Amino acid sequence: MQSKKSAGGKPTQRVIKKYPNRRLYDTDTSTYITLAEVRQLVMDSEPFVVRDAKTNEDLTRSILLQIILEAEAGGTPMFSEAALANLIRFYGHASQGFMGSYLEKNVQAFTDIQAKLTEQSKTLTPEMWSQFMNMQNPLMQGMMGNYVEQSKTMFDKMQEQMAKQTEQMLGAFLKR
Template sequence: MQKPEAEAAAAPGKSVRVIKKYPNRRLYDTDSSSYITLAEVKALVMRGEPFVVRDAKTGDDLTRSILLQIILEEETAGVPLFSESMLANIIRFYGHAMQGYMGSYLEKNLQLFMDFQKSMTDPSKGWTPELWQQFMGMQAQVMPGMNAFAQMQEKMWEAMGVKRN
């Protein structure tokens, strides 16, 4: 059995929280010795706490399926993150020769986006709306498909209450 990514990525000295999934679909947190909900697992994700979900009988790693379940609940609960067109395009990559590349591409670009978002909200980094606009202008020249990224950036500024010209 391979080590799950959460176990491999845990900081040295920091243990990975183990959550057991029982046949009755209940989740048991071995750290707190209590049953937890999917919402509480989502809270672990939001806090960046490493965890792994294991089948209580077989020990199989179920982490991905639990994360997908959280995404499904989020997608059906409110304003979806993924459009139908985007989901259809992702599905088309399954079984395609580029499947591995697509997963890696999405992961790296999402991490890049999260890093930029974090640096934007960090006052010590000095990101201003003007600097961000200059950066996005350079990116649009390098990558013509950045228009969607620029639109997301505009929405972030609006959400932060920053007035722009």
């Protein structure tokens, strides 16, 4: 699936319409597509939006969650029951907004690490690859250590922001 480009050379956002019969229609290709094809758009980093055909409501998050649900149901799940239960507990909690941002930044940091490893592995000869695999454990430990440290720093900043906001809210409340 190729994306169209706007006059400025940037890819235009593809519009997928969702009909009441649960079918998805790709306005770019003028064809019905499956959830698997929408997943492929995500994998290809294609910009798209899913809209309700009647109301024009943005359903993109809902479709992305559906893709995650299917992926979790088939094969090896990414999230344990304990992790899912903990995520559920954050909904409605004062730190809900911070948790989303925290998770997003952590997933991006992990993605960046993975991209660097992939890029570096392209230049390896079979001999270098063998040496890399032999030293991978300490290297991965170092990279994951850096990732964990960045994650801890982001979490500490999040806690500081929450404390400041709580202090401001309480201060405003007590002044009344």
